[in-house]
Amino acid sequence: MHPGQLEIPLATVRALIAEQFPRWRDLPVRRVPGQGTVNAIFRVGDDLAARFPLEAREPAAARRWxxxxxxxxxxxxxxxRFRTPEPVALGEPGAGYPLPWAVQTWLPGVVATDEDPGESAGFAGDLAEFVAGLRAVATGGRVFTGGGRGGDLTTHHAxxxxxxxxxxxxxxxxxxxxxxxALRTLPRAAPDVMNHGDLIPGNVLVSGGRLAGVLDVGGFGPADPALDLVAAWHLLEDGPRRVLRERLGCGDLEWERGRAWAFVQAIGLVWYYLDTNPVMSELGRRTxxxxxxRSA
Structure with missing residues (x-):
């Protein structure tokens, strides 16, 4: 998917776990199939997940990340009330893998890529509750400082x-x-709030048409209040999308900025992953x- 992408064989993962975390040496290790673009995921026993960055970078930078x-x-x-992963350990480079890597708790559930909750009003209500809960966390004076989505729309024009x-x-x-x-010039009218930052189907767990948990929470931080509204277009059909908007009390400007952030994310998925990750490419098309x- 990426130039110079790292290969992470199962044997390498087993060797790293046995050497660095001998208490887990005898646990079964298996690759988790999926469409993730940042990490390769391996399940360790029943309760743990090991995450290995896919893109090459300086080890010190990877560790800070x-x-x-x-x-x-x-x-x-x-x-x-929705479950999110808990960090457990940080692994070191070794066995041919050049970067630090992470271990966190495994969460039960099926990713929304495999169990589409788009028609579920109950799921939309759960999602609104999750987003509202994040927004209620104090920023502690922090503001958005990243180079990705969540700051000024116009910086993404190029x-x-x-x-x-x-x-x-x-x-x-x-x-x-x-x-x-029309979207890129929408003005910003509200200060930063805490956001997940990447509410796409592969990061959302579903059970029985309801929200069971949320993955890939390392981007939790301050950003445009409209950023997490991308979930409305990534995950929901018209009726449930209206439920999400009503539960969050979104005004027209905030809602349109959410559309704009969804556009920014989706427009890059279609062509970039066309051959290497068709599921992500199709997500971009659908979004x-x-x-x-603009029906909701």
Whole structure:
């Protein structure tokens, strides 16, 4: 999926666990199939998950990233009634793998990629409760400082233009460009609140059409209040989307900025993952269709 992507054989994972965490030496280790783009996931026994960064980087930078993710995950623990992973350990490079890696608790449930909750009003209500719970956490004076989604929409214009050029034979680019022209200048009207930052189907666990838990919580931090509204277009059909909006009390400007952030994320998925991760590419298409429909 990425230039220079690291290969992580099962044998390497077993060797690292046996050497660095001998108390888990005899636990079964198995690769978790999925469409994740940042980490390779391996289940260790029944209760643990080992996460290995896929993209090569300096080990010190990878360690800072993993430590920041763990700190964010600890801050989020118990904030809502929905389960989130708990950091357990940080592994070291070895056995041919060049970076630090992380171990966290395993959560039960099925990712929304495999069990689509899009028609469930109950799931939409749960999702609104989760987002509201995150927003209620004090920022402690922190503000958005990252280079990704969650700050100023206009800073993403160059990336969106790149994506539009790459999508000429894949999507209705004139229609998308017209939508982006309107979305990218939407003004910011509210201060930062705490957000998950990446509420896509692969990061959401479902059980019986309801929200069972949320994964990949290392991005928990301050950002545009509209950022987590991307879930409305990534995860929900019209009726449940209205439920989410009503439960969160979103005004028109905040809701439109949520559409804008969903657009920014989705426009990069279609072409970038077209051949390497078809599920993510199709997610981008579906989200863009929902964003353009503007029916809720």
């Amino acid at each position: 993993l430590e920041a993710e763990a700190a964010a995950a600890r801050e989020l623990l118990g904030v809502t 990336w969106v233009e790149t994506c539009l050029r790459e999508s000429e034979r894949l999507l209705d680019v004139p229609r998308l460009r017209a939508a982006w022209t 863009l269709d929902r964003v353009l429909a």
